Amino acid sequence: MSDHNDQHNIEQRVTASFNAQGLMTTLGAQLVSVGDGEVHIALPFSIRLSQQHGYMHAGATTSIVDSACGYAALTKAPAGHEVVTVEFKINMLRPAIGERFLAIGRVQNAGKQLSICTGEVLAFKDGASKVIALMQATMMHVAP
Amino acid sequence: MSDHNDQHNIEQRVTASFNAQGLMTTLGAQLVSVGDGEVHIALPFSIRLSQQHGYMHAGATTSIVDSACGYAALTKAPAGHEVVTVEFKINMLRPAIGERFLAIGRVQNAGKQLSICTGEVLAFKDGASKVIALMQATMMHVAP
Amino acid sequence: MSDHNDQHNIEQRVTASFNAQGLMTTLGAQLVSVGDGEVHIALPFSIRLSQQHGYMHAGATTSIVDSACGYAALTKAPAGHEVVTVEFKINMLRPAIGERFLAIGRVQNAGKQLSICTGEVLAFKDGASKVIALMQATMMHVAP
Amino acid sequence: MSDHNDQHNIEQRVTASFNAQGLMTTLGAQLVSVGDGEVHIALPFSIRLSQQHGYMHAGATTSIVDSACGYAALTKAPAGHEVVTVEFKINMLRPAIGERFLAIGRVQNAGKQLSICTGEVLAFKDGASKVIALMQATMMHVAP
Structure with missing residues (x-):
């Protein structure tokens, strides 16, 4: 990630991969930013994604933070490698x-x-934000 | 869960709650069975749920196994209690x-x-099945 | 934790509990600091605590960071409550x-x-430090 | 692990490695059995291993089950490989x-x-046994 071109390339690669994830489209998730070792993904609330009380389902929030961690790892993986999720743990706060x-x-x-x-x-609610979940994840780099 | 009525009641309660989860409908998940301490949820493959290589996204499989664990816990929770996910850990095998x-x-x-x-x-593929993920989860019983 | 007395009391309580943990003495661990929501525990290397290559065993480092998390939680628990470990996840970096x-x-x-x-x-080695492990833990407050 | 010699070799290798772990000796742990993909390690209670209420410290039980998982993985790793703990998650039941x-x-x-x-x-207590902890772990095979 040492120069402008590298950063541009990895952004393109993450964007192309994100757009190829059917689930992200189905959920309505948006790739917000791709930095060196840090990726942001947004998800507007929809009743289509709810659990039984009408809140966002843990499965939906888990899906976007799993993808955010995976793409963050991709920005640090050796050139040309893919990234797969080995495992993660998530706490719902x-x-x-x-x-x-x-x-x-x-x-x-x-x-x-x-x-x-x-x-x-x-x-995000009424102009304020709260942390609702914390994840710790292991990603594997897979040679092409 | 000691008699037929209890088992009938808990099945009704799990079914009603499952049907109220917008995400399960959006994913196309089906509640298959509700036993005492064990719940099964099925999910047919759809390209709408894929990751970038066209396989099922980890977020989709995680969503159904989180719900299966939560409803299994509900069958064991004190009468009238709800169940919420405190945390889980999942390995993709x-x-x-x-x-x-x-x-x-x-x-x-x-x-x-x-x-x-x-x-x-x-x-399930071509008539055979393989375990693709293992979860360990903590559920909390919440008084009404 | 709102005034000097509270902070003093919680330090005393954590210290007394730490000193009652036989394992901490057996490992040679030392309670370094007790802040509001943050606790530090040190452990000098000893070949008595090694794994098969002569490095510190993951079980020893896990023991001190589990205790550090538990005591950090104790500083935030309602007065008089105890804290027990529900679960934790740890990555060895x-x-x-x-x-x-x-x-x-x-x-x-x-x-x-x-x-x-x-x-x-x-x-800590030769005057420099590196993060070797990351934990995410769930602690339960137990009424007296 | 397909014949008697292989099984004998892996038992010898696990035993030698276990005996080289200073922590296992310090805790008083004993290697009980080495099977193909399954390893048992015992630990007698000692007040030297206690937490603040006099029960066994979670760090001690975690240490032996981490080692049991690691050695189980070693019986399945390619010949000559070592095994290191990538991460684990443990629930105290x-x-x-x-x-x-x-x-x-x-x-x-x-x-x-x-x-x-x-x-x-x-x-084990008074002739009966109870499961007190459940772990899910990821081990990596390391080439020599």
Whole structure:
């Protein structure tokens, strides 16, 4: 990621991959930003994504923060490699109530084969935001 | 859960709650069975739920196994209580390739406030099945 | 934790509890600091705590960061409550090589019944430090 | 692991590695059995390993089940490879009260680079046993 071209290339690559994820379209998720080791994905609330009380389903917020962590890892993976999720753990801190959600994935340590990431999901409501979920994830770099 | 009526009631309650989850309808998930401490949810493959290689997205399989664990916990919670996901951890064992997926949630230990569950997701392809994901989850019982 | 007395009391309580943990003495761990929602525990390297290559065993570093998270939660729990570990997840980022290790536990969200914490373990070697492990933990407040 | 010699070799290798772990000796842990993909490690209770209420510290039970999972993975790793813990998650189901504890690690899926394991810890008290902890772990095979 050492120069402008690299950053441009990785943004293009993440954007193309994100657009190829049928689930992101089905959920209505939007790729917001791609930085070096940090990716943001937004998801507007929809009753189509609710759990039984009408809040956002944990599965929907988990989906976007898993993708945010995976793409954050991709920005740190060796050139040409893909990234797959080995595993993650997520804590739900409070009910997912909001008009809009933002998932942030960050690489904490990038090794040759694995990247360890942390993620969080923010809920925006009435102009304020709260962290509603925390993730810790292991991503594997897969040679082409 | 000690007699026929109880089992009937809990099935009705899980079914009503499942049907109120907008995300399950959006994904196309189906509630398959509700047993005492064990719930099965099926999900046919759809390109609308894919990741970038055309396989099922981890977020979709995670959503159904989270719900399966939550409803399994509900069958063991004190009468009238709700269940919310405190946290879970999931390992993806292999690519989620299949025509149909089945999530199984099982209560391993039901306490007064918390139930600890394990979950697995099976992929069915060409008449054979493989375990593609393993979950370990903590559910909280919430008084009405 | 709103005034000097409260902070003094919680320090005394954490110190007394720490000193009652036989394992901390057996490992040679030291309680370094008790802040509001943040606790530090140190552990000098000893070959008595090694894994098979002579590095610190993951079980030893996990023990101190579990205790650091638990005591961090205790500083946020309702007065008189105890704290027990519901579960945690820990990633080992690199080999635990160092002369001394420091576990930091931090409360990220304190609810009525549960506190969600993150933890990290630093290894100190030749005057430099590296993060060798990351934890995400769920602690339960238990009424007396 | 297809014949008697292989099984004998892996037992010798696990035993030698276990004996080289200073922490296992310090805790008083004993290697009980080494099967194909399943390893048992026992730990008698000692007040030297206690938490503040006099029960076994979660760090001690976690240490033996982490080792049991790691050695289970070693029995499935390519010849000559080592195994390191990438991460694990553990739920404490009930207080660790007992005269003796048994950790069982089992490989659920062995890939080329990673093995996914589950573990449990049993507490034995007055002739009966209870599961007190459940683990789900990711182990990496490291080429020599």
